Amino acid sequence: MPSLKDVKTKIGGVKKTSQITKAMNMVAAAKLRGAQQKMEDFRSYAEKFNAAMGNLSSAMDSGAFPLMEKREVKTVEILVVTSDRGLCGSFNANILKMTEKMIARLEAEGKKVSLVCVGKKSASYFRKTGKVRQRHVDLMGTFQMFNARAIAQDIAGNFLSGDSDEVRIVYGKFHSVAVQRPAEQMFLPIQPSAVAAAEAPAAASGAYIYEPSTEEIMEVLLPLYMNVMVYHAMLEVSASEHAARMTAMDNATSACKDIIHSLTLIYNKARQAGITAELMDIVGGAEALK
Amino acid sequence: MAEKLKLEVVTPKGAIVSKEVDIVTAPGYGGEFGVLANHAPFLSTIKIGVLTYKIGAQEETLMVSGGFCEVSNNKLTFLVESAERGADIDVDRAMRAKERAEKRLAEAQAQKEKLDRTRAEAALQRALSRLKVAERRKPS
Numbered sequence: 001m002p003s004l005k006d007v008k009t010k011i012g013g014v015k016k017t018s019q020i021t022k023a024m025n026m027v028a029a030a031k032l033r034g035a036q037q038k039m040e041d042f043r044s045y046a047e048k049f050n051a052a053m054g055n056l057s058s059a060m061d062s063g064a065f066p067l068m069e070k071r072e073v074k075t076v077e078i079l080v081v082t083s084d085r086g087l088c089g090s091f092n093a094n095i096l097k098m099t100e101k102m103i104a105r106l107e108a109e110g111k112k113v114s115l116v117c118v119g120k121k122s123a124s125y126f127r128k129t130g131k132v133r134q135r136h137v138d139l140m141g142t143f144q145m146f147n148a149r150a151i152a153q154d155i156a157g158n159f160l161s162g163d164s165d166e167v168r169i170v171y172g173k174f175h176s177v178a179v180q181r182p183a184e185q186m187f188l189p190i191q192p193s194a195v196a197a198a199e200a201p202a203a204a205s206g207a208y209i210y211e212p213s214t215e216e217i218m219e220v221l222l223p224l225y226m227n228v229m230v231y232h233a234m235l236e237v238s239a240s241e242h243a244a245r246m247t248a249m250d251n252a253t254s255a256c257k258d259i260i261h262s263l264t265l266i267y268n269k270a271r272q273a274g275i276t277a278e279l280m281d282i283v284g285g286a287e288a289l290k
Numbered sequence: 291m292a293e294k295l296k297l298e299v300v301t302p303k304g305a306i307v308s309k310e311v312d313i314v315t316a317p318g319y320g321g322e323f324g325v326l327a328n329h330a331p332f333l334s335t336i337k338i339g340v341l342t343y344k345i346g347a348q349e350e351t352l353m354v355s356g357g358f359c360e361v362s363n364n365k366l367t368f369l370v371e372s373a374e375r376g377a378d379i380d381v382d383r384a385m386r387a388k389e390r391a392e393k394r395l396a397e398a399q400a401q402k403e404k405l406d407r408t409r410a411e412a413a414l415q416r417a418l419s420r421l422k423v424a425e426r427r428k429p430s
Contacts, residue, residue, distance in 0.1 A: 038303075041302070041303050041304035042303075042304075044300055044304065044305055045301060045302050045304075045369060048298075048300055048360075048369055049369055052333070052358065052360050052367075052369065055333070055360070056333065145371055208331040208333045208362070209330055209331065209332045209333070210332075210333050210334070211318060211319055211333070212319050212334075216335075217333065217334075220335045220356075220358065221358065224358075231302065
């Protein structure tokens with residue numbers, strides 16, 4: 001049986017922990033609101049962008065652009081987007097597990113794999129594998145479009161120089177505040193069919209005048225499309241991260257409550273046993289004096 | 291009053307403008323272009339510069355940076371990386387940015403660094419358009 005004082009100290013400690021987890025829960029909730037807002041603001045941009053891309057790709061002959069060129073796949077690059085910080089449940093672990101599986105599968109097919117890590121968690125997890133080509137850390141807190149652009153440009157450069165023949169993205173998709181799942185997406189080569197299929201109904205309304213030519217517009221739009229994809233993945237991850245942390249910290253707080261409850265029970269039992277023992281002593285002493 | 295155009299300026303940070311307007315002038319790929327109601331379907335890339343639109347006699351200006359625009363069915367949609375109203379522009383900061391960009395441009399030209407040069411040029415363009423928009427805003 002632990003002594004009274006030990007139990008009391010332990011209760012104090014757990015209480016402190018629950019204060020911290022509660023605070024983190026509230027911070028995550030506030031940040032989640034911001035991240036979700038950012039995602040919503042971006043949605044209209046992304047939708048309009050996709051519509052325009054759909055219009056355009058239905059009007060031009062694909063295959064003329066290096067970013068859309070399909071090659072024999074020897075090296076696959078994976079863009080892994082995770083959060084910078086932990087303490088958000090299994091969120092990052094799920095993404096990393098999915099990536100691991102993907103790497104194993106690709107390597108079994110005899111393909112080489114290189115990684116571009118966004119977020120400290122993926123960067124440190126894959127550091128020792130020696131597959132990490134590029135890492136972008138400490139930007140998940142305050143990233144902007146230009147961060148996404150830098151990443152996209154780097155990946156495009158690598159793809160165009162032939163060092164990678166295919167690029168995929170693995171990230172945490174935000175389904176709801178309670179559900180975040182890792183997701184994978186083809187990134188490069190850009191598939192016009194996927195773009196066009198998504199926006200087929202929005203197309204039509206006759207022939208457009210293009211200025212400059214469709215080809216030149218595409219040359220501007222394709223890199224932009226990459227930015228949009230990367231930015232989108234980052235937004236999803238940051239919203240998911242905060243949602244996951246909120247849930248994790250909520251669970252931790254209620255676990256703390258349970259522990260405090262059972263510890264208090266132990267404490268009271270020990271206290272009562274002490275009092276009983278003392279009473280017995282006194283009664284015993286009084287009996288002896290008679 | 292003639293027919294109106296629906297103008298939308300959308301950035302990754304959300305819609306900046308969504309209004310019925312009479313005429314829009316924008317910095318297109320091949321130079322400035324104007325759009326009135328019933329324009330033919332049209333798609334162009336947008337350079338860094340000043341976008342102007344008129345509602346009646348009232349004229350408004352925006353600083354826009356690279357992107358593209360689409361015109362169809364009297365709807366004009368600008369998708370740009372950023373757009374700023376005159377009131378939101380920090381003139382001092384734009385001034386400093388202009389000077390910095392000019393300096394960097396000179397350095398890049400001296401060293402014949404192509405990448406630095408394009409970057410500095412873009413920065414200079416942005417600063418200049420910001421100043422232009424801010425100036426028009428001022429009731430002189």
